[in-house]
Amino acid sequence: GEVDGKDYFFVDETDFKRQVRDGEMLEHAHVFGKFYGSPKGPVEVAIAKGQDVLFDIDWQGAQQISNSALQEHVLSIFILPPSITELQRRLEGRGQDTAETIAKRMQKSWDEISHWSGYDYVLINDDLDATEEKLKTIVTTERLRRSQQPGLVEHVRALQTEFEMNNDLQVIGK
Incomplete structure (x- = not known):
């Protein structure tokens, strides 16, 4: 029921491997017989616009992203289940995987x-x-880091210029 271009971007295995080879994937993995990856281009564009990009990936993908050129923008959050029993109950309760897939x-x-x-x-x-x-608290807090605020340096420079101009006017007027 997943839709190409909405839930994922579906490509054939040959194209996927080419994208990996050509460095077009930010992260990639082969999991449960399927290839998964995140194309680098759209992520870079979103980050340049100051947008958040959320990944639901395994630890290997998280390492790949953390070690990428985008590492200064990476915030990693691991969500643990309250128990292994509860994890299994939740997987079974989703009703989207076979018993074999749940076991894996x-x-x-x-x-x-x-x-x-x-x-x-x-x-x-x-x-x-x-x-x-x-x-939400973690994400909001991290967004406020200086390094995560696009345009902040330019804003401070503009304030400095304005201050200097106003200061020059006061000196001339004396």
């Missing part, structure tokens, strides 16, 4: 969880609303 995901989950300490923030998703609020 559960097996892979420990490998993912074992990399929790490589993230900037870690949340335990034991209450969806509370976790969402914490996530």
